[in-house]
Amino acid sequence: MPQYKLTYFNLRGRAEISRYLFAYSGTKYEDHRIEAADWPKIKPTIPFGKVPILEVDGVIIHQSLAIARYLARETGLAGQTPVEQALADAIVDTIDDFMTLFPWAEKNQDVRKKAFDDILTNKAPELLKDLDTFLGDNTWLVGKSVTWADFYWEVCSTTLLSCKPDLADKHPRLRALRDRVQALPAIAAWIQKRPKTVM
Amino acid sequence: MPQYKLTYFNLRGRAEISRYLFAYSGTKYEDHRIEAADWPKIKPTIPFGKVPILEVDGVIIHQSLAIARYLARETGLAGQTPVEQALADAIVDTIDDFMTLFPWAEKNQDVRKKAFDDILTNKAPELLKDLDTFLGDNTWLVGKSVTWADFYWEVCSTTLLSCKPDLADKHPRLRALRDRVQALPAIAAWIQKRPKTVM
Ligand SMILES: [Mg+2]
Ligand SMILES: [Mg+2]
Numbered sequence: 001m002p003q004y005k006l007t008y009f010n011l012r013g014r015a016e017i018s019r020y021l022f023a024y025s026g027t028k029y030e031d032h033r034i035e036a037a038d039w040p041k042i043k044p045t046i047p048f049g050k051v052p053i054l055e056v057d058g059v060i061i062h063q064s065l066a067i068a069r070y071l072a073r074e075t076g077l078a079g080q081t082p083v084e085q086a087l088a089d090a091i092v093d094t095i096d097d098f099m100t101l102f103p104w105a106e107k108n109q110d111v112r113k114k115a116f117d118d119i120l121t122n123k124a125p126e127l128l129k130d131l132d133t134f135l136g137d138n139t140w141l142v143g144k145s146v147t148w149a150d151f152y153w154e155v156c157s158t159t160l161l162s163c164k165p166d167l168a169d170k171h172p173r174l175r176a177l178r179d180r181v182q183a184l185p186a187i188a189a190w191i192q193k194r195p196k197t198v199m
Numbered sequence: 200m201p202q203y204k205l206t207y208f209n210l211r212g213r214a215e216i217s218r219y220l221f222a223y224s225g226t227k228y229e230d231h232r233i234e235a236a237d238w239p240k241i242k243p244t245i246p247f248g249k250v251p252i253l254e255v256d257g258v259i260i261h262q263s264l265a266i267a268r269y270l271a272r273e274t275g276l277a278g279q280t281p282v283e284q285a286l287a288d289a290i291v292d293t294i295d296d297f298m299t300l301f302p303w304a305e306k307n308q309d310v311r312k313k314a315f316d317d318i319l320t321n322k323a324p325e326l327l328k329d330l331d332t333f334l335g336d337n338t339w340l341v342g343k344s345v346t347w348a349d350f351y352w353e354v355c356s357t358t359l360l361s362c363k364p365d366l367a368d369k370h371p372r373l374r375a376l377r378d379r380v381q382a383l384p385a386i387a388a389w390i391q392k393r394p395k396t397v398m
Contacts, residue, residue, distance in 0.1 A: 048293055048329045059282055063289040070285035083258055086269035090262035094247055100299070130247045 004029035006067075008052040009036060011197050012155065014064035015052040018071055020151045023190035025075035033195070065092060072148035084143045091134070091141050091149040095156050098127050104199075120164045132171045139180070146184065154181035159199055203228035205266075207251040208235060210396050211354065213263035214251040217270055219350045222389035224274035232394070264291060271347035283342040290333070290340050290348040294355050297326050303398075319363045331370045338379070345383065353380035358398055 004022070008015035010033040022029045034042055034051070043049045046062070053060050054067040061067050069089065072078035079085035101119050106112040131153070135141055141149045157178055160167055168174050181187055203221070207214035209232040221228050233241055233250070242248045245261070252259050253266040260266050268288065271277035278284035300318050305311040330352070334340055340348045356377055359366050367374050380386055 047333060048289075049325075056282055056285075059286075061282065061285045061289055063292040066285050066288035066292055069288060070281060073281060073284075082269060082272060083255055083260065085272075086255075086260045086265050087258075089265035089268055090247075090260055093262040093265055126248075134246060 001028070002057045003055075005032055005055040006030065006052060007032045007034060007046075007055070009034060009039075010195060011199050012159065012194075013199055016155045017064065017068040017148065017152050018052065018054065019194070020155060020187060020190065021068060021071040021075055021077060021148060024077065024151070024184065024186045025071075026186065027071075027075065065096060068092075068148060068152075077146065077148045077151075079147050080143050080145065084147070088142045088147045088149040091131075092152045094127070094131075095149075095152055098123070099156050099159075116163055120160070120167060124160070124164075124167060125170075128168060128171050128174060132174055135173055135177060137173070141177070146181070150177060150181050151187075154178050154187075162198075200227070201256045202254075204231055204254040205229065205251060206231045206233060206245075206254070208233060208238075209394060210398050211358065211393075212398055215354045216263065216267040216347065216351050217251065217253065218393070219354060219386060219389065220267060220270040220274055220276060220347060223276065223350070223383065223385045224270075225385065226270075226274065264295060267291075267347060267351075276345065276347045276350075278346050279342050279344065283346070287341045287346045287348040290330075291351045293326070293330075294351055297322070298355055298358075315362055319359070319366065323359070323363075323366060324369075327367060327370050327373060331373050334372055334376060336372070340376070345380070349376060349380050350386075353377050353386075361397075 004027065006015060006018055006022075006029055012019075019031065021027075022031075046053055047060055048062050050062060052064050052067060053062050054070070055061075056070075061070060069078060069092075072088075073085075079088040101123060103112060103115050106115065131141075140146050141153065153174070154177070157168065157174070168178075182191060203226065205214060205217055205221075205228055211218075218230065220226075221230075245252055246259055247261050249261060251263050251266060252261050253269070254260075255269075260269060268277065268291075271287075272284075278287040300322060302311060302314050305314065330340075339345050340352065352373070353376070356367065356373070367377075381390060
């Protein structure tokens, strides 16, 4: 088993999907959370200057979804066949494209709120409708067992619902999928135990 | 061998990376190019309403990079180890994040040009510096052989250089990597033979 060290801020954000994969698979890792005040010092020491990064026996992997996909594959949560793996990747990228629309770093709170409201009101419905259609009456988004795509939906929708609590009210199947992920014992235990942060 | 049908516009754009993987591996596929005029009719028939899509024996995979990663894995171009595959994924996502900054669909030509110039002048240098450092004096971006990350650099930088021809002048190693990709016989043949399009 390699030595894993995950570096990110003390936020769920772009690292939480990897923390779910560690939790679900019971893999030991260092959950290294840096202080915002230390970031300017740390940034120049990291290839491509962004977190999260994952160190695997000292090799640095960057990009949140590259990290998570690596962990998903190592722990059997990436999909059962090459095509299922591609479909899980596609769902993850679709959700991620949506998350990327938000101006997360905007400092002006009025501008930020206006942009968030616009996206949540005008752009979210199409994503949710398409995701709901894709899920249909299946238990999990891809194939017959849970994958990291289900985890990613739960992780991202938790943040979205904190911005707009009625966001998924028209889509009981997507809410039920959240419930199923949250009820997985290792995930339930992690949600209970993790540091409480806004994002 | 599955039946492959790749659907996109008559552009390089988000499908070209997959066309490179087909070309390099000598895999037979249908390179289906739709007319812009037909798009409104086709869009509602496609899950998540975006192209490219790849049909694999009738199963539809969406998201350009999910498609390309699937093809890269099937054809041995994804990286030689799990960590190398993660590093190739990370490089691809880093380049893709940059490409996503551009307002490709902006109709107002003044607004479009201003935004493109700003990104190419102010944001490109950091990406290029980081990529150049990552490549170092290696032949390929990841591991000891060519991967889809090298192809993605060539494909994306071709579009960027058409906007700003001196973009990579400070980075001869990145230009040489472009040359190496373009000199691969199957890629050279595809570049020669492909439909000539602006993007
Ligand atoms: Mg994307
Ligand atoms: Mg990304």
